[in-house]
Amino acid sequence: MLPEALTLDYLTNEEEGQYLDRKSARIKPIDIARHIVAFANANGGVLVIGIEDDGQITGFHNNDSKSINDFLEIPYSSCKGRIKIEHEIRKVTVNSKKDSILLLFIEPSDNAVIKTSDDKVYLRVGDKSKLLNHEQVTQLEYDKGERVFEDIVVEDSSMEDVDLQLLQQYKEKLGTSLSYEEILDARGLLKRGHLTNAGILLFAKYPTKFLPNARLRLLKFDGTRFETGRRLNIVKEINYEYAIPKIIQEVKTAINLQLREFQYLDENGVFKIIPEYPEFAWFEGIVNSLTHRNYSIIGDHIRVSLYDDRLEIFSPGHLPNIVTLDNMLNTRYSRNPRIARVLSEFGWVKELNEGVKRIYDEMQMFFLKEPTYTEPNGNSVLLVLENSITSRQLRTNDKLSSIFRQEILESLNEFETTIIQYLANNK
Numbered sequence: 203m204l205p206e207a208l209t210l211d212y213l214t215n216e217e218e219g220q221y222l223d224r225k226s227a228r229i230k231p232i233d234i235a236r237h238i239v240a241f242a243n244a245n246g247g248v249l250v251i252g253i254e255d256d257g258q259i260t261g262f263h264n265n266d267s268k269s270i271n272d273f274l275e276i277p278y279s280s281c282k283g284r285i286k287i288e289h290e291i292r293k294v295t296v297n298s299k300k301d302s303i304l305l306l307f308i309e310p311s312d313n314a315v316i317k318t319s320d321d322k323v324y325l326r327v328g329d330k331s332k333l334l335n336h337e338q339v340t341q342l343e344y345d346k347g348e349r350v351f352e353d354i355v356v357e358d359s360s361m362e363d364v365d366l367q368l369l370q371q372y373k374e375k376l377g378t379s380l381s382y383e384e385i386l387d388a389r390g391l392l393k394r395g396h397l398t399n400a401g402i403l404l405f406a407k408y409p410t411k412f413l414p415n416a417r418l419r420l421l422k423f424d425g426t427r428f429e430t431g432r433r434l435n436i437v438k439e440i441n442y443e444y445a446i447p448k449i450i451q452e453v454k455t456a457i458n459l460q461l462r463e464f465q466y467l468d469e470n471g472v473f474k475i476i477p478e479y480p481e482f483a484w485f486e487g488i489v490n491s492l493t494h495r496n497y498s499i500i501g502d503h504i505r506v507s508l509y510d511d512r513l514e515i516f517s518p519g520h521l522p523n524i525v526t527l528d529n530m531l532n533t534r535y536s537r538n539p540r541i542a543r544v545l546s547e548f549g550w551v552k553e554l555n556e557g558v559k560r561i562y563d564e565m566q567m568f569f570l571k572e573p574t575y576t577e578p579n580g581n582s583v584l585l586v587l588e589n590s591i592t593s594r595q596l597r598t599n600d601k602l603s604s605i606f607r608q609e610i611l612e613s614l615n616e617f618e619t620t621i622i623q624y625l626a627n628n629k
Contacts, residue, residue: 207376208305210294213250214257218329220534221247221543226254227267227304234273234306235280240324240331241308242285242316243342245539247326252294252303259294261301270304277306283316285309309390310539313350315343325524327534338524345523345537351498352400352540353390356412359397365407365445372405372447375547390540400540403446403497410443415503415518418442418449418492422460422508438508446492446541447548453506454485460508478589480564483573484513486557487585489550491517494537495583502582515585520577527575531559602626 216222223237234249241247251273252261262270270291277285286309294301317323323339324331334342361383369382378385386392391401402412409416422438429435440456442449461478484506491504496519507514521530522537536542545551561573571588578584602611602622614622 207378208248210259210292213303213305214253214259218255220245220326220328220546222250223247223329223331224250224253224255224257226260227252227262227273228260228264229268231268231272231276232280235276235318236322236324236333237326237331238277238285238287238306238308239281239316239318239322240326242281242283242287242311243324244310244326245536245543246308246310249306249308250303251306252301259296259301259303261294261296261303263296263299263301270302273304273306280319281316282319282321283311283314285311285316311346312353313346315339315346325535334524341523345535352398352538354399355393355396356399356402357396359402359406359412360395361392363397363402363406363408363411365405365448368445368447369405372544372548375549389544391544398540399497400538404541404544405445407445408443409445413497413500415500416443416497418453418488418504418506420453420456420460420506420508424510426509426511428507446545449492450489450545450550453488457484457488457506457508476568478591479513479570479587480568483561483564483587484515486561487515487573487587489545490557491515491583491585493542493545493551494522495519496522496537499581511589511591513587513589516578517583518581519583520581521583527577530575531562 213222213224218224223241225234225237234251237249241249251270252267253259261267274289277287288307290305290307291302292305294303315323323334323342325334325338325342326332364382364386366382369385373380373382373385376385380388383392386397386401386405391398391404397406399413402409403416406412418441420438420440420442421436423429424435424437438460442453444452458481463475463477488504488506495504495517499518502518504518505514505516507516519537521527523535525533525535542551551557565571565573565587570590574586576584576586605626606622611619
């Protein structure tokens with residue numbers, strides 16, 4: 203959130219999460235060190251002192267409160283590493299008396315792990331500041347090298363490369379009066395008049411002008427496997443080479459047009475339509491791939507492949523940092539925190555890994571197999587969603603076998619079989 207968007211109503215009523223935490227001014231000042239470190243090691247955020255966890259404003263003017271200066275000293279006395287932090291002392295009224303609250307704005311650390319003075323490392327995960335073990339700290343140190351890619355300045359770029367219509371949409375989402383340049387600068391997407399890689403990916407008119415494989419390729423196949431040569435079975439191919447928010451908007455429409463719908467007869471004898479896959483499952487999978495892919499891998503791109511029996515989403519780069527195939531349902535980490543934050547403010551990226559959990563829930567609600575995540579070659583992520591076309595065909599074949607003798611069924615050609623299946627399914 204931009205400072206001017208942090209109204210008192212927002213600070214008291216918004217749920218604590220990835221980018222916001224509240225603390226009483228009565229706690230020991232040193233106790234905020236771990237939260238500052240956690241925000242700095244993750245996506246950055248705002249720490250508010252003087253508001254209770256439940257949103258009650260208590261300020262600093264009571265007997266048990268510590269001083270504002272004691273809290274302001276903590277980033278320098280109790281944290282190790284270069285922390286980018288600013289503060290604001292905001293006037294409030296508590297019990298009809300003038301008082302203050304303290305806002306600490308913590309920026310993500312670009313290329314170094316931040317620690318507390320006792321060498322402990324914390325990471326913001328949802329609404330918690332999680333203490334990392336040795337292995338997780340080592341992975342975080344590795345990942346800090348990847349994070350630099352977002353902030354590399356593209357010297358050949360300028361504001362002329364920005365899609366102003368898209369940036370206006372973002373400005374309206376934020377509800378801010380800042381200029382376009384100020385918004386990009388506040389999010390670390392514009393430096394010295396040039397866009398960063400994150401700025402290019404999020405708001406450039408033509409991102410592939412600077413990053414050739416910053417694209418998504420949609421492929422539809424006839425069958426259940428990728429054939430080559432004379433048997434090439436690609437029936438649809440679309441390349442999306444826009445800024446990430448535009449890709450998200452356009453690919454959603456395109457995939458909805460490509461997917462099938464199935465009819466079924468409910469218990470009341472009424473025909474109903476069910477989609478091939480739950481929309482949330484594949485849409486969330488695509489948003490996650492665009493948010494978390496390793497864009498420093500310049501030789502590959504995101505692919506969404508539609509087969510007769512499944513939908514696959516392939517993304518370059520292994521799972522980020524502390525996230526593994528075993529813990530991904532409960533662990534969150536953004537390889538690209540600036541991209542993740544902007545897409546979160548657009549309303550697409552979920553916190554607390556809620557999105558991945560819901561993919562599993564939605565597939566289960568549709569009576570489909572669990573989604574499968576793998577890491578092909580250890581350097582990419584593949585999500586596979588299976589539809590129920592095979593089981594539908596088996597059920598239809600069983601139904602036909604109860605009506606016709608097997609020799610009759612075997613004598614039908616493909617078109618005759620299709621007609622009979624349709625008649626049987628629709629009574």
